[in-house]
Each structure stands twice: as structure tokens, then as C-alpha cells.
Amino acid sequence: MARFLKKMDTRAGRPPGALVFVGRQKIDTPRLRVIEYDADMARDDFVQHPGQLAGRTRPDTVLWCNVDGVHDAGLMETLGGLFGIPALVLEDIMNTGQRPKLEEFPGIVFVSIKMPSLSQDRSAVTTDQLSAVLSDGCLLTFQERPGMVFEPVRERLKGQTGRLRRYGPDYLLYALLDCVFEGYLKTIEALGERIEELDDEIFEDPTPELLQEITHYRREMAYIRKAVRPAREIALRMARVENGLVGEGIQPFLRDLADMAEMTADAVEVYRELLNDHQNSYNMAVGNRLNDIMKFLTIFSTVFIPLSFLAGVYGMNFDVMPELHVEYAYFVLLGVMVAVAGGMLVYFRWRRWL
Structure with missing residues (x-):
């Protein structure tokens, strides 16, 4: 399945709000985990x-x-009825190709964002969709499969100290988004280490395999950029939610989240520009190597032009010819040819063509 755009054939002709799963199923049976604190x-x-x-859900506790x-469309419909989630939101949750966004509805805030991860060889990026529904005293999160991204948050909830236990679900949503953006930075950093190493290899040995690697990383950065740009908008809009579900007390943390989102977007752009420079450097290195080869062949051919002339003249089949x-005419001719070739090479060296 294409990474940049999911196939939407299953939704064709269906009304808005139809609960149809779009994407690749990554887990056999859905699993519900509840933390109340x-x-x-x-x-x-x-x-x-x-x-x-x-x-x-009780007024004095937070439910995650x-x-x-x-x-599972049946599960989604049941959860939508229990927590008052609109059908359009459920539709977006089940569409794993949904563009990252933040939307406000009466009594809830809906967030959809991509979570990055690296392949085993740390050269390719995959993403899973995270959807979150924030309501009064409750936060629902939806993932495509189990993962360890939010384990640090769960460990903090188990501890007796820290502000996470004292704040509401809005701060919990901030903490989860903070983990997501940290994942972006770690992913970009891992790819960036290899991208920066390519610079020296380009001028040492610009092979076709190296060009393929540059193209691969350009594609990976384009994929990350597709998720990071709208994710940055989410971080900026979190501070402007108007339905009262995001409290004033977490505004400093949201500003910090926005700064992290900006840093993530800047890192993506820096490495995209660096990869463009790598490709230009590769083309320049290959062009310089080709120029050196052509210069050698040109000088080689130029040196042999007068030698071919002399050999051609004395190779003509006339009965009456001087010498x-x-x-010793043969040896004299060889000496003249060596002198001509040597003189031309000295001249080329004097003109700095060699």
C-alpha cells in the first residue's frame, strides 16, 4: 500500500460518517487499556x-x-455512543490515512497525528496514526497497534510525585503529544547521522549506489515532512482551543510543545536542503570525473594526431620517396615522433592543461 496516500476504494459512494476502516490492519483483536487516576x-x-x-468517569478522577x-466498526460505534463522539470523528479515527489535524466539536477536542518509527536497519520510516478525543475528565486515544511510545507517561502516572497526576486530561494529552514530537526528533536525528556522513563519501567515491542512497533519504524526508507540517499546526492550535477543555494552567507547556514542533520542522527542512546539496555535489563530482576523463582522452588523441600524420606519410606506397x-631513417623517424610527443606534453604542461 502506498505510504503517501491510502487507497479509498472502500469508502467510495458511502455517506459522511460511515464507519469504514481504511488502511492495513496491524493487530488481530482490538485491546482496551484504562488508566484512572x-x-x-x-x-x-x-x-x-x-x-x-x-x-x-467520576468528577474527581481522570480517565484515560x-x-x-x-x-472494528462495532467497537468504534459502541465507544462513540458511550462518550458522545460524533460519527465524523469516528470516521476519521478509522481512516489511517487521515491528515494530521485538530478539530473542535461541542464538548470534545479531536486530534489526529502520525507517530514515526524506524525500520530495523534504521534507514526507513513508518508511521502509525494516533487519534485522541479530549472531553471533560476523559481522554480517549486510538492507536493502530500496541507500542512503547507512551510507556514513559504510564510510568509517570504510577509514581506518586510529578504534576501529571495533579493535572487534568488536557495535560495528559500534552504529555502524549510531547512523546510524539520527541519521537520525530529521534527519528530525524537517526537519519541525519547517516545523511551527514554522505558528504565525505560523495567526493571520495561517487558511485551509483551512493546516488540511490541519497534518493532514498530524500524520499524518507519527504515522507516525514508530510506528517510534520500539519503536526506543527496542531501544536500551535492547542493553545487556542476555545471550548474550555484546555486550561490556562498548561499554556506554558503548550508553548514549549510548539517550540519543539518548530524545531522538528526546521530539522526536516535542514536535512532536505542538505540532501539537495548532496545530490548537486554528486552531480558535480561525477561531472568533474567525466571532465578529467575527457581531458585525458583529448590530450591523448591530440598527441597522436601528428604522430599518425608522420606514420601515414611514410606509410604511403610510392617507389620514389626521400629517406x-x-x-637510419626508421630510427630518425621514431626520434622525431618522440620529440614531437614530448614537446606537445611540455607545451600542455606550460599552459596548465595538465
């Missing part, structure tokens, strides 16, 4: 059926429900 306690468990979530696997019967 306040300043004094934190309870973490797995839920077998979404009906068990009914009545779990994480769903791994977004392909044909001179005893």
Missing part, C-alpha cells in the same frame, strides 16, 4: 468489553482509555 491513586487495567467503561486497533633507403 487522581492526585492520590492510579489504577491501570485492561477491559474486555467497552460496556465495562460505562460509569467509570487507550484502544489498540481501529479496524626510404637511408640506413
